[in-house]
Amino acid sequence: DTAVSQTPKYLVTQMGNDKSIKCEQNLGHDTMYWYKQDSKKFLKIMFSYNNKELIINETVPNRFSPKSPDKAHLNLHINSLELGDSAVYFCASSPSGNYGYTFGSGTRLTVV
Amino acid sequence: SQKIEQNSEALNIQEGKTATLTCNYTNYSPAYLQWYRQDPGRGPVFLLLIRENEKEKRKERLKVTFDTTLKQSLFHITASQPADSATYLCALGGYNNNDMRFGAGTRLTVKP
Numbered sequence: 001d002t003a004v005s006q007t008p009k010y011l012v013t014q015m016g017n018d019k020s021i022k023c024e025q026n027l028g029h030d031t032m033y034w035y036k037q038d039s040k041k042f043l044k045i046m047f048s049y050n051n052k053e054l055i056i057n058e059t060v061p062n063r064f065s066p067k068s069p070d071k072a073h074l075n076l077h078i079n080s081l082e083l084g085d086s087a088v089y090f091c092a093s094s095p096s097g098n099y100g101y102t103f104g105s106g107t108r109l110t111v112v
Numbered sequence: 113s114q115k116i117e118q119n120s121e122a123l124n125i126q127e128g129k130t131a132t133l134t135c136n137y138t139n140y141s142p143a144y145l146q147w148y149r150q151d152p153g154r155g156p157v158f159l160l161l162i163r164e165n166e167k168e169k170r171k172e173r174l175k176v177t178f179d180t181t182l183k184q185s186l187f188h189i190t191a192s193q194p195a196d197s198a199t200y201l202c203a204l205g206g207y208n209n210n211d212m213r214f215g216a217g218t219r220l221t222v223k224p
Contacts, residue, residue: 106153
């Protein structure tokens with residue numbers, strides 16, 4: 001009965017590799033997000049999708065490509081991984097209107 | 113540029129006291145403000161939302177105020193307990209609820 005689930009929970013990979021993180025929500029929410037939390041714990045928005053349409057794309061390198069096959073899924077693909085990409089990536093979702101976001105438990109990405 | 117600042121990185125208080133956390137912002141006109149709790153290794157959990165036209169919101173031992181003139185929100189936990197120890201994040205959003213921005217958080221420790 002997990003509301004927002006991300007896989008994998010941990011990801012260790014070498015520089016230059018390509019990796020994907022998957023996210024699914026079973027809350028029926030219209031909007032999904034990717035946030036990055038760096039080593040200083042600062043949570044920064046990367047992308048926002050509403051009903052499969054990209055609506056927010058912050059200044060993120062184009063090595064990061066989100067994909068939303070349907071309203072309940074938002075995956076994040078990262079090409080040519082760099083050391084600076086090491087962080088915890090959180091997926092979240094929210095309904096339309098002013099409501100709180102529901103976050104997944106995060107994916108800790110370590111690039112070595 | 114937009115800034116969201118939480119008053120201190122860490123706050124230590126004695127059990128039973130009221131914890132007060134501050135969130136200040138500049139160059140921003142948010143439609144609403146939210147507070148989240150984050151425990152180590154977990155995603156943020158939504159606590160309270162307050163809209164720009166509201167002065168105060170309460171939920172059990174939690175109280176949030178929102179002063180759009182001072183550009184400040186105060187978050188209070190009354191009768192604090194060790195279980196309240198966590199990092200608390202404030203977040204600001206626009207009318208579309210699809211671009212919420214977070215402060216860096218305040219780590220609260222409640223000592224028994």
